[in-house]
Amino acid sequence: MPDFPASHRLRRGRYAEPNRIYLLTTNTLGREPVFKDFSLGRLIEGQFRYAQNQGWAKSLAWVVMPDHFHWLIELQQGTLSELMQKTKSLSTRAVNMSSGRKGSLWQQGYHDRALRRDEDLVKFAHYVVANPLRAGLVERIGDYPLWDAIWI
Structure with missing residues (x-):
């Protein structure tokens, strides 16, 4: 069996199931x-909202940290790879465009x-x-501006 790079090994056996929570x-x-x-x-938040409006995924909870995001979703249509590719590309x-940056923003792959x-x-x-709280960025969850959850 060929020795694929770690990002390719992560994808082997990955199966995306509509209406499943990820x-x-x-x-x-x-x-x-x-x-x-x-x-x-906030632009990343906009991409989460866009994915929901397009019917790709229902956002259940998310947080955008300084160098990563966590996104709890219910997959609606397509695959996780398609969802993440669209989200990462559009964001x-x-x-x-907003910051004058050029080039890639995201590392390859995702978990x-x-x-x-x-x-x-x-x-x-x-x-x-609660990620910002555990990271010491705030003293209360509500003090951090880049999060949402349908239950909280």
Whole structure:
């Protein structure tokens, strides 16, 4: 069996199932803290909303950290790879146009975790939105501007 790079090994066996819940995570290229500028983070929020409006995924919870995001979704149509490719491509274009940046914004690949419906989704949503608190960026979840969850 060929020895694929890590990003290709992650994709082998990946199966996207409509109406399944997934926790998605991706990092900026070189973990650059692009979204310390909250106005640029709002552009990522806009991409999450766009994906929902297009019927690709229902956003359940998300947080945009300075150098990555976590996105809890219910996949509606297409594959995770298509969703992430569209989200990363459109957000790169928006951030680059807004900030004058050029080139790639995101590292290749992403991490996904499929969740069972019987798992405590509210607990996962709280875990997602509490990331800024655990990272020491704020003292209360509500103090961080780049998050949302349908239950909180």
